[in-house]
Amino acid sequence: MILIISGTNRPNSITLKVATLYQELLAQRGQASEILDLQDLPLDFASPTLYKSELYSQEFLSLRRRVAQAAKMVFVVPEYNCSYPGVLKAFIDGLEYPEALRRKKGALVGLSTGGQGGNIALSHLTDVLHYCGMHVLAQKPRFPHIHKHMQEGQFTNPLYKQLLEEQIEELLVF
Amino acid sequence: MILIISGTNRPNSITLKVATLYQELLAQRGQASEILDLQDLPLDFASPTLYKSELYSQEFLSLRRRVAQAAKMVFVVPEYNCSYPGVLKAFIDGLEYPEALRRKKGALVGLSTGGQGGNIALSHLTDVLHYCGMHVLAQKPRFPHIHKHMQEGQFTNPLYKQLLEEQIEELLVF
Amino acid sequence: MILIISGTNRPNSITLKVATLYQELLAQRGQASEILDLQDLPLDFASPTLYKSELYSQEFLSLRRRVAQAAKMVFVVPEYNCSYPGVLKAFIDGLEYPEALRRKKGALVGLSTGGQGGNIALSHLTDVLHYCGMHVLAQKPRFPHIHKHMQEGQFTNPLYKQLLEEQIEELLVF
Amino acid sequence: MILIISGTNRPNSITLKVATLYQELLAQRGQASEILDLQDLPLDFASPTLYKSELYSQEFLSLRRRVAQAAKMVFVVPEYNCSYPGVLKAFIDGLEYPEALRRKKGALVGLSTGGQGGNIALSHLTDVLHYCGMHVLAQKPRFPHIHKHMQEGQFTNPLYKQLLEEQIEELLVF
Numbered sequence: 001m002i003l004i005i006s007g008t009n010r011p012n013s014i015t016l017k018v019a020t021l022y023q024e025l026l027a028q029r030g031q032a033s034e035i036l037d038l039q040d041l042p043l044d045f046a047s048p049t050l051y052k053s054e055l056y057s058q059e060f061l062s063l064r065r066r067v068a069q070a071a072k073m074v075f076v077v078p079e080y081n082c083s084y085p086g087v088l089k090a091f092i093d094g095l096e097y098p099e100a101l102r103r104k105k106g107a108l109v110g111l112s113t114g115g116q117g118g119n120i121a122l123s124h125l126t127d128v129l130h131y132c133g134m135h136v137l138a139q140k141p142r143f144p145h146i147h148k149h150m151q152e153g154q155f156t157n158p159l160y161k162q163l164l165e166e167q168i169e170e171l172l173v174f
Numbered sequence: 175m176i177l178i179i180s181g182t183n184r185p186n187s188i189t190l191k192v193a194t195l196y197q198e199l200l201a202q203r204g205q206a207s208e209i210l211d212l213q214d215l216p217l218d219f220a221s222p223t224l225y226k227s228e229l230y231s232q233e234f235l236s237l238r239r240r241v242a243q244a245a246k247m248v249f250v251v252p253e254y255n256c257s258y259p260g261v262l263k264a265f266i267d268g269l270e271y272p273e274a275l276r277r278k279k280g281a282l283v284g285l286s287t288g289g290q291g292g293n294i295a296l297s298h299l300t301d302v303l304h305y306c307g308m309h310v311l312a313q314k315p316r317f318p319h320i321h322k323h324m325q326e327g328q329f330t331n332p333l334y335k336q337l338l339e340e341q342i343e344e345l346l347v348f
Numbered sequence: 349m350i351l352i353i354s355g356t357n358r359p360n361s362i363t364l365k366v367a368t369l370y371q372e373l374l375a376q377r378g379q380a381s382e383i384l385d386l387q388d389l390p391l392d393f394a395s396p397t398l399y400k401s402e403l404y405s406q407e408f409l410s411l412r413r414r415v416a417q418a419a420k421m422v423f424v425v426p427e428y429n430c431s432y433p434g435v436l437k438a439f440i441d442g443l444e445y446p447e448a449l450r451r452k453k454g455a456l457v458g459l460s461t462g463g464q465g466g467n468i469a470l471s472h473l474t475d476v477l478h479y480c481g482m483h484v485l486a487q488k489p490r491f492p493h494i495h496k497h498m499q500e501g502q503f504t505n506p507l508y509k510q511l512l513e514e515q516i517e518e519l520l521v522f
Numbered sequence: 523m524i525l526i527i528s529g530t531n532r533p534n535s536i537t538l539k540v541a542t543l544y545q546e547l548l549a550q551r552g553q554a555s556e557i558l559d560l561q562d563l564p565l566d567f568a569s570p571t572l573y574k575s576e577l578y579s580q581e582f583l584s585l586r587r588r589v590a591q592a593a594k595m596v597f598v599v600p601e602y603n604c605s606y607p608g609v610l611k612a613f614i615d616g617l618e619y620p621e622a623l624r625r626k627k628g629a630l631v632g633l634s635t636g637g638q639g640g641n642i643a644l645s646h647l648t649d650v651l652h653y654c655g656m657h658v659l660a661q662k663p664r665f666p667h668i669h670k671h672m673q674e675g676q677f678t679n680p681l682y683k684q685l686l687e688e689q690i691e692e693l694l695v696f
Contacts (some may be wrong), residue, residue: 010225039222046220046261048213051184081271082305083298086264087220093260103660115492116467123468124257124298126652127645130660131256135696138625138652144463170625174657277486289666293638294645297475304474304486309522312451312478318637348483358573387570394568394609396561399532429619430653431646434612435568441608472605472646479604 002026002033002171003070007077007088009038014146015111017153019076022109025168033074036066038087046090053096060094067100072171073134077125078111079118084125092128102133107171109164110142117142137174139167176200176207176345177244181251181262183212188320189285191327193250196283198327199342207248210240212261220264227270234268241274246345247308251299252285253292258299266302276307281345283338284316291316311348313341350374350381350519351418355425355436357386362494363459365501367424370457373516381422384414386435394438401444408442415448420519421482425473426459427466432473440476450481455519457512458490465490485522487515524548524555524693525592529599529610531560536668537633539675541598544631547690555596558588560609568612575618582616589622594693595656599647600633601640606647614650624655629693631686632664639664659696661689 006019019035026033042059049055056064067073077084095101106129110118122140129136141163143149149157155164180193193209200207216233223229230238241247251258269275280303284292296314303310315337317323323331329338354367367383374381390407397403404412415421425432443449454477458466470488477484489511491497497505503512528541541557548555564581571577578586589595599606617623628651632640644662651658663685665671671679677686 009220009222011222041221043221044217046183046264047215047217048183048185050261080267081263081302083263083302086260086262086267087224088260089255089257089263090220090260093254097255116464119464119468120301120471123471123645123649124301126648127294127298128255128257130648130658130662133660135657135660136652138655138657140652290638290641294641297471297642297645300474300478301471304484304488307486309483309486310478312481312483314478357568357570359570389569391566391569394531394612395563395565396531396533398609428615429611429650431611431650434608434610434615435572436608437603437605437611438568438608441602445603468649472649475642475646476603476605 001070002031002072002074003066004033004035004074004076006035006037007075008085009041009087011039013078014150015076015078017150018109018111021153021155022074022076022164025165029168029172031172034066036063038091041087041091045094046087050090050094064095064100067095070104072105074107074109074171075125076109076111077118077121079114079116079121082120084121089128092132098133100132101129104134105137105174106134107137107167108140109167110140111146112144113147115144117144137167137170139170141167175244176205176246176248177240178207178209178248178250180209180211181249182259183215183261185213187252188324189250189252191324192283192285195327195329196248196250196338199339203342203346205346208240210237212265215261215265219268220261224264224268238269238274241269244278246279248281248283248345249299250283250285251292251295253288253290253295256294258295263302266306272307274306275303278308279311279348280308281311281341282314283341284314285320286318287321289318291318311341311344313344315341349418350379350420350422351414352381352383352422352424354383354385355423356433357389357435359387361426362498363424363426365498366457366459369501369503370422370424370512373513377516377520379520382414384411386439389435389439393442394435398438398442412443412448415443418452420453422455422457422519423473424457424459425466425469427462427464427469430468432469437476440480446481448480449477452482453485453522454482455485455515456488457515458488459494460492461495463492465492485515485518487518489515523592524553524594524596525588526555526557526596526598528557528559529597530607531563531609533561535600536672537598537600539672540631540633543675543677544596544598544686547687551690551694553694556588558585560613563609563613567616568609572612572616586617586622589617592626594627596629596631596693597647598631598633599640599643601636601638601643604642606643611650614654620655622654623651626656627659627696628656629659629689630662631689632662633668634666635669637666639666659689659692661692663689
């Protein structure tokens with residue numbers, strides 16, 4: 001079971017569409033997966049209770065548990081202000097350290113409406129995940145100008161599809 | 175007027191103590207400043223409304239306005255998982271781009287209970303602030319094992335005090 | 349006097365062409381500048397003598413002196429393996445620390461034949477220059493696919509020209 | 523066979539001592555390894571011929587071949603100006619891309635005489651190695667103030683020894 005984290009809680013995000021596409025491509029290879037959608041975070045999860053695990057809500061504990069149970073994870077990461085979304089980092093700040101991610105395997109995907117495709121975002125996230133003990137797949141496909149290259153949940157750009165499929169092949173044997 | 179951002183909403187943080195010390199040291203040099211405490215963020219600020227500025231609460235708009243009015247800013251940044259707190263990044267994600275930070279001057283201070291003092295956190299934040307158009311002072315003092323070097327709101331380690339004062343001297347003429 | 353560092357010693361580089369264009373654009377604004385071309389480095393500068401300043405050749409000392417005398421510097425940086433060229437970093441490793449760069453002002457320009465334009469390279473270089481005490485201009489224009497957007501020493505892409513001119517305007521008042 | 527890269531060509535470096543210690547600890551676990559010492563680089567390797575593989579000397583080709591043949595690699599990295607040595611990056615710039623490192627496994631070790639232990643250096647190097655297709659072990663031990671914690675080729679600080687041994691255990695099964 002691979003856990004795909006849709007890395008923003010922005011409504012109607014392309015990020016969630018890419019996460020869904022990732023799940024389809026995994027399914028075509030017979031690999032089961034689940035999506036963890038950050039839109040399911042409690043509205044006030046990033047309040048001061050974030051630092052008191054004894055005060056966590058059932059909803060938040062349930063999301064945490066899904067991370068705890070996954071051995072392989074995919075992070076679909078939109079670029080916000082040249083890094084990952086603050087909300088994604090706040091979610092990681094609320095995970096159990098170091099049990100949540102240690103010795104697990106992760107794959108990162110970067111998206112942007114601009115021209116970077118989130119490469120600095122993925123660099124920052126790699127620093128964080130390495131610190132948490134997660135091994136990160138070297139291949140990190142990036143999809144700049146993503147809004148111009150997706151339609152009805154599929155990539156219209158063949159290179160984008162190829163890059164995603166190459167990452168999946170690597171992830172399955174990582 | 176310098177705006178000092180206390181970079182976490184964790185209750186009883188050493189971060190806020192360092193922000194307060196920073197304000198005192200500025201006052202000793204005749205420089206007025208204000209603290210923006212991330213504990214004043216609305217509890218649900220990092221919910222999906224973060225991406226719809228027309229839905230912002232009066233409280234959030236008021237914090238945003240304080241940033242908009244500042245020409246120089248100090249970021250006191252605790253290290254969470256080898257980077258800045260997600261909550262600090264989420265706050266930046268909710269600022270007006272690029273007006274909020276463009277062509278302004280910023281100074282960064284790193285803290286940690288561990289041995290890094292947040293140097294990777296400050297590197298990540300520099301990427302974000304540069305992208306937002308803010309010039310960042312080269313001197314970025316870092317205070318590892320901060321809990322062992324502070325008492326009653328003052329640094330007990332003379333080197334820490336010296337590093338902070340050197341940054342302040344540079345910031346005043348930046 | 350602004351010193352423009354052409355950040356590679358690769359012969360016939362586009363980097364040197366961009367450095368030359370930078371100089372022309374500065375001259376149009378009445379600003380004098382000089383180019384420091386890394387092709388002028390002694391062939392063996394990165395040998396073990398790099399760590400013994402008493403063994404430096406006259407050629408190397410002369411390049412070092414030019415850096416020492418500059419108050420503002422521009423780094424034109426091609427992307428090699430997702431970072432700056434090793435040769436550029438080896439040159440910085442041979443400068444006098446911290447006198448060479450401390451309290452000076454720097455502007456960075458990124459180039460690549462690929463699609464990144466060196467944004468991670470510029471992030472890395474910013475870390476290094478900040479450590480050396482140099483203030484780095486927030487605006488860091490990047491020029492991906494540079495070989496397709498230059499002809500006879502001029503940018504053929506109007507956006508590239510605009511970005512470079514905007515940086516120059518900022519640098520002159522930094 | 524694991525290849526241990528001693529990441530500087532500085533004579534009498536502690537880096538080479540740590541590389542040698544690494545080799546001993548691997549041998550105690552029955553794991554064969556070799557050291558690639560950057561002091562063996564031709565004195566002029568970072569001259570303009572670096573970008574013309576048809577002009578490479580036999581010495582340089584021989585070092586390149588050793589990298590090509592290794593499936594697992596260790597990088598012992600001293601911190602120079604808040605990053606890896608320029609000479610290490612120049613060596614990587616001269617490797618065959620992407621064959622040299624692609625789909626290989628790497629482990630990083632950071633050293634410094636100062637207090638950072640090279641954590642930003644290792645972050646930068648991770649960006650480079652990931653770009654080159656090498657998977658990097660999450661555990662990256664760092665050894666600040668290394669000159670105070672080594673004697674006669676052994677760590678005198680038990681924590682340093684433990685961190686290195688923990689990395690080795692992880693590397694052997696990576």
